Amino acid sequence: MALFLINRYLGDEGDDGSSNESRAKALLAKLQKKAKVKEQQSLSCQGEYQSKTTVESDRGTLVKKKRKNKGGNLEETKHPKKRKEQVNQDVSPPDPEELCEGDNARKKKDTKKMQLTEEDKDGMKQTSAHNKNINLQEAAAVDKTELPKNDDEMVEKIQTDQSIQDTETSPSQTGFTILGGFEKKIIQKVQRVLPKWLAEPDVIQRDITCNLVPISDVPGICTKLQRKLESNGIHHLFPVQAEVIPAILESVSHGLLIGRGGYKPRDICVSAPTGSGKTLAFVIPVIQALMERVVCEVRVLAVLPTKELAQQVCKVFSSYAEGNSLKVVMLAGQKSFAAEQASLSENRGGISHSLADIVVATPGRLVDHINKNDGFSLEHLRFLIIDEADRMIDSMHQSWLSQVIKAVYRPRRVSEAVSIFKRTEPAPITAASLSPPQIPLQKLLFSATLTQNPEKLQQLGLHQPRLFSSVHSLSTTNPASQERFNFPQGLTEYYVPCTLSKKPLLILHFILRLKFSPILCFTNSREATHRLYLLVQLFGGVQAAEFSSRLSPNERKRTLKEFEQGKIQLLISTDAAARGIDINGVKCVVNYDAPQFIRTYIHRVGRTARAGKSGLAFTFLLGVQEKKFIQMVKDAGSPGIQKQIVKPGSLKSMEPRYQQMLLELGNTIKGEKAKKRV
Ligand SMILES: Nc1ncnc2c1ncn2[C@@H]1O[C@H](COP(=O)(O)OP(=O)(O)OP(=O)(O)O)[C@@H](O)[C@H]1O
Numbered sequence: 001m002a003l004f005l006i007n008r009y010l011g012d013e014g015d016d017g018s019s020n021e022s023r024a025k026a027l028l029a030k031l032q033k034k035a036k037v038k039e040q041q042s043l044s045c046q047g048e049y050q051s052k053t054t055v056e057s058d059r060g061t062l063v064k065k066k067r068k069n070k071g072g073n074l075e076e077t078k079h080p081k082k083r084k085e086q087v088n089q090d091v092s093p094p095d096p097e098e099l100c101e102g103d104n105a106r107k108k109k110d111t112k113k114m115q116l117t118e119e120d121k122d123g124m125k126q127t128s129a130h131n132k133n134i135n136l137q138e139a140a141a142v143d144k145t146e147l148p149k150n151d152d153e154m155v156e157k158i159q160t161d162q163s164i165q166d167t168e169t170s171p172s173q174t175g176f177t178i179l180g181g182f183e184k185k186i187i188q189k190v191q192r193v194l195p196k197w198l199a200e201p202d203v204i205q206r207d208i209t210c211n212l213v214p215i216s217d218v219p220g221i222c223t224k225l226q227r228k229l230e231s232n233g234i235h236h237l238f239p240v241q242a243e244v245i246p247a248i249l250e251s252v253s254h255g256l257l258i259g260r261g262g263y264k265p266r267d268i269c270v271s272a273p274t275g276s277g278k279t280l281a282f283v284i285p286v287i288q289a290l291m292e293r294v295v296c297e298v299r300v301l302a303v304l305p306t307k308e309l310a311q312q313v314c315k316v317f318s319s320y321a322e323g324n325s326l327k328v329v330m331l332a333g334q335k336s337f338a339a340e341q342a343s344l345s346e347n348r349g350g351i352s353h354s355l356a357d358i359v360v361a362t363p364g365r366l367v368d369h370i371n372k373n374d375g376f377s378l379e380h381l382r383f384l385i386i387d388e389a390d391r392m393i394d395s396m397h398q399s400w401l402s403q404v405i406k407a408v409y410r411p412r413r414v415s416e417a418v419s420i421f422k423r424t425e426p427a428p429i430t431a432a433s434l435s436p437p438q439i440p441l442q443k444l445l446f447s448a449t450l451t452q453n454p455e456k457l458q459q460l461g462l463h464q465p466r467l468f469s470s471v472h473s474l475s476t477t478n479p480a481s482q483e484r485f486n487f488p489q490g491l492t493e494y495y496v497p498c499t500l501s502k503k504p505l506l507i508l509h510f511i512l513r514l515k516f517s518p519i520l521c522f523t524n525s526r527e528a529t530h531r532l533y534l535l536v537q538l539f540g541g542v543q544a545a546e547f548s549s550r551l552s553p554n555e556r557k558r559t560l561k562e563f564e565q566g567k568i569q570l571l572i573s574t575d576a577a578a579r580g581i582d583i584n585g586v587k588c589v590v591n592y593d594a595p596q597f598i599r600t601y602i603h604r605v606g607r608t609a610r611a612g613k614s615g616l617a618f619t620f621l622l623g624v625q626e627k628k629f630i631q632m633v634k635d636a637g638s639p640g641i642q643k644q645i646v647k648p649g650s651l652k653s654m655e656p657r658y659q660q661m662l663l664e665l666g667n668t669i670k671g672e673k674a675k676k677r678v
Helices: 017-052 056-070 074-078 080-091 096-100 103-121 127-145 151-169 223-231 239-251 278-290 307-321 337-344 363-372 389-398 400-408 454-458 500-513 526-539 553-564 598-605 626-635 655-677
Strands: 268-271 300-303 328-331 345-348 351-354 358-361 383-387 442-447 466-469 491-497 519-522 544-547 570-573 588-591 615-621 641-643
Touching: 223 278, 239 268, 239 278, 239 466, 278 300, 278 307, 278 383, 278 442, 300 307, 300 363, 300 400, 307 328, 307 358, 307 553, 328 337, 328 363, 337 345, 337 363, 358 363, 363 400, 383 389, 389 400, 389 442, 389 454, 491 626, 500 519, 500 526, 500 588, 500 615, 500 655, 526 544, 526 570, 526 655, 544 553, 588 598, 598 615, 598 626, 615 626, 626 641
Parallel strands: 268 442, 268 466, 300 358, 300 383, 328 358, 383 442, 491 615, 491 641, 519 570, 519 588, 544 570, 588 615
Antiparallel strands: 345 351
């Protein structure tokens, strides 16, 4: 028995009425199909039966007999099928319906047969009752044999059958009370309900160029850092920085030990477009918070998904930590484990001393140090920065976060573990003296595509989170079928309809004829990246390079540097360069392979049009991809993606060379494979 029913939000698919309508239509079509099969079976069974029964003349006699019995029912004469059924009853041959009908019809018939036997037993020979029974039998016969002429009739028939079944089993008829079971109810549609902090964010202006804030107007930034910013060519802060920097600074206004009013500070989440300056939004306040520290301990940990991103963020931290005696260490596997270990701590007089204030790490290497490096302690950690937070949530299966949290609350030294037995000077007892101050751990999350899925965010164990977002469309009940994001203001998006074989020619056309350079070109796999790179190399005339996990970390570092220096015109990459990478001067991004997910698209195209500049993004689309892709981009809140047609004529002159190149490519790939085997 159902005691209660939980209506649960089952995702976005079922939200719109149109999908319900289409489901109903599909159901109806299914029912109609079943009915047709049943109809055909019934007809074929009747055919079988007809061949078994005797000649037509017999039927005529029997019909007459029946008319006599019933006082000449005109209806009967109008329906040969009904007549046939009556013949069956009178001569009692095997019922053709029984041969092919389902259980329900058989059940109905059995019930009626049972009724007749009871009457006989009781000696009820009243003619009226008998006639009534015959009429019932006739009705059942009509019900069984009358076939619908069209689909509507069939649906009606199914409904009538259902209602007959319902009345047959209804408790009022049987006299029994049926326990349990479910009443048919319309399932309530459940809307997604966002928690208040997600539904009502602090709004960030998304237009960078019109909303620059002079550094001196932003409260809390110390003069030392103001000067540092200016010396780095930054005179105004971007909207995300003007909002988030004071919020973080406020949480450390009473020092590193307690938050405002003695409470644990709120965690901060930031969702702002690509290239809007999120890195400085955490670097500046965190450096300022640590400037007054006396003992060197790891107080800031920034976690990033890739080596390249860790390197980039480490560089920004180092630039602003310079001159403040703060030490920044990177744990991303660029150096050997032992070298990283040596940069983290040193042993003096048998005691391990930290050599790092700020650690920038990738999750894998971080976990290695937590588990294998005794000199690495997170017990003084004050800020945990999670950049590219949505991606980091997805990599939570590595359980890096739970390991960090465990390390934060695990005392390093045995003496500190038993500090409860330490003698303290007698003093008046207060709430504060009974619970010694603890360093609060504050989480700072940043992403251009921060998830609004509360279940995913819950994995982070956020404390009274506060969201800063440039997406305005959030509401407590979100009717939108997809999450919406903000695109950089200066970005212009195009899609180029094409065929698979024309794609390489198109990219060559973009670079050689249209003179788009430098181009950052994305494919969907490292194999595709390598093949396209070889093809462009064979064609000649273009300074190209590839960027994927085929390359060693050092090769990747060098490639990015050369691309930034303008030595590479075309960088062909996997999604390894899609997130966070800040390369100055990328004017054009090409999605050679259309991305499958909207987040991937947003991050890829976000490598251009950064820091308020303008940029172009082209996506090559095959005919089958067009509709779905354009809808996906529209649903995500894109201001508009335009069609860009490249006429086949403009590629023609490159075709002979291209055909020759394809043959050469085959040989090159064969050669590479042979080399690998050796
Ligand atoms: N106030 C500022 N004035 C001028 N340039 C700035 C300012 N703040 C940041 N920048 C520059 O803007 C660029 C983009 O910044 P950043 O990499 O922090 O963006 P982001 O929001 O983290 O982007 P993504 O989401 O792609 O990681 C960088 O080159 C940075 O130096």
